[in-house]
Amino acid sequence: MATKTNKNSNEQSRPRDLLTPQQMREMLTQLYLARYFDVRLIKEKKRGRLRGTLYSSHNQEAILVGSLFGLKGTDWISPIHRDMPAFFLKDMNAGWRNPDRIGMTIEEVCAQVWGKAGSPGRARDNWSHIGSKSKRIIHSTSMLAGTIPAAAGVVYADRLDGGDAVVLTFNGEGSTAQGIFHEAINFAAVHKLPVITIIENNQWAYGTPTHLEYSLEDFARRADGYGIPGLIADGQDVLDVYDKVMMAVEHARAGNGPSIVECKTFRAYGHGDHDDDRAAKYRPKDEVEEGRSRDPIAVMKRQLVALGHMTKEEAEQHLAENKGAGEVTDIDFPEEVVAYLNEGVQYAIKSPLPEAEEGGMWVFKEVE
Numbered sequence: 001m002a003t004k005t006n007k008n009s010n011e012q013s014r015p016r017d018l019l020t021p022q023q024m025r026e027m028l029t030q031l032y033l034a035r036y037f038d039v040r041l042i043k044e045k046k047r048g049r050l051r052g053t054l055y056s057s058h059n060q061e062a063i064l065v066g067s068l069f070g071l072k073g074t075d076w077i078s079p080i081h082r083d084m085p086a087f088f089l090k091d092m093n094a095g096w097r098n099p100d101r102i103g104m105t106i107e108e109v110c111a112q113v114w115g116k117a118g119s120p121g122r123a124r125d126n127w128s129h130i131g132s133k134s135k136r137i138i139h140s141t142s143m144l145a146g147t148i149p150a151a152a153g154v155v156y157a158d159r160l161d162g163g164d165a166v167v168l169t170f171n172g173e174g175s176t177a178q179g180i181f182h183e184a185i186n187f188a189a190v191h192k193l194p195v196i197t198i199i200e201n202n203q204w205a206y207g208t209p210t211h212l213e214y215s216l217e218d219f220a221r222r223a224d225g226y227g228i229p230g231l232i233a234d235g236q237d238v239l240d241v242y243d244k245v246m247m248a249v250e251h252a253r254a255g256n257g258p259s260i261v262e263c264k265t266f267r268a269y270g271h272g273d274h275d276d277d278r279a280a281k282y283r284p285k286d287e288v289e290e291g292r293s294r295d296p297i298a299v300m301k302r303q304l305v306a307l308g309h310m311t312k313e314e315a316e317q318h319l320a321e322n323k324g325a326g327e328v329t330d331i332d333f334p335e336e337v338v339a340y341l342n343e344g345v346q347y348a349i350k351s352p353l354p355e356a357e358e359g360g361m362w363v364f365k366e367v368e
């Protein structure tokens, strides 16, 4: 039966209990937006209007939306290749088109993907190797887990300056066996730095399954070794991710130091679109079907209907869930989502490429 309260009487209060129905519906819209970004780019590439490798966040959107939703604009993030929507989802609650929002605009992110002059990376890369000091996004590096020490340093400096910023670092489970992963979290733990390490445990790192990466059942237990909290979130459930990340954020902001939040999910497709066909060969079919069976959009809709924040008819108005990029069309998404992304895509397509002479800029230092 539908109930009007967010709180289950058997449970203690959770961060989600303070969310309004409008905020929860906004979370669903942001899930649609992250999904639409993914499928739209795949379609643009198939149409021949886009080049470069795409790394899909399909099926993992609840981790991005749920973890970013409760942050302040002044908090820092460090996304990696699986998190492209994070660049525009940051501080989105300040208004999607608000020029003062402390996140990248959809135009900037699309221009980046199209490799255009006005993009943050100015055509040096078509994906996530970007950052911004003013937007408080730590520049992503290809050396996975390498952003964690940088993130620790950034919030250490912020603390010394009297700030209260926390940093969320996003990491695939595949990067967690790196030495720098341990060194950086240990350093953050010893100095009680507000570093929250999100593990997007999607079960695969390229062609390597988790059991060849670490021997624990729950990765979050690694936190015991650093003497910090290790939380497990259902990565398909945006509200569960929100709860766990906000618990870690409150812990960090209060000066108690870092946490690890393991979000259990599943990589729906190949590592990148260059790997899609091969991924179907090295991954058991049953495992893939099972892994894709709890679409975060469907999970969120069921919750909204159960809470009485959305009618069944409203929930069925747009049906993007459980559909691949080849099956889904624009009518499966809210109009505002399609319109917003159209603005980014049009801007990117119209923007010029950088001049060739620019290629050498910022590479060599000019000497007299």
Ligand SMILES: Cc1ncc(C[n+]2csc(CCOP(=O)(O)OP(=O)(O)O)c2C)c(N)n1
Pocket: 082, 142, 143, 144, 171, 172, 173, 174, 175, 176, 178, 200, 202, 204, 205, 206, 267, 271
């Ligand atoms: C230190 C390091 N080793 C190897 C690579 C090459 N590489 C890029 S992505 C990737 C897989 C990463 O898997 P995971 O961390 O689980 O993230 P996912 O792609 O599953 O989201 C690898 C091995 C790298 N970028 N950095």
Ligand SMILES: [Mg+2]
Pocket: 172, 173, 174, 200, 201, 202, 203, 204, 205, 206, 267
């Ligand atoms: Mg992985």
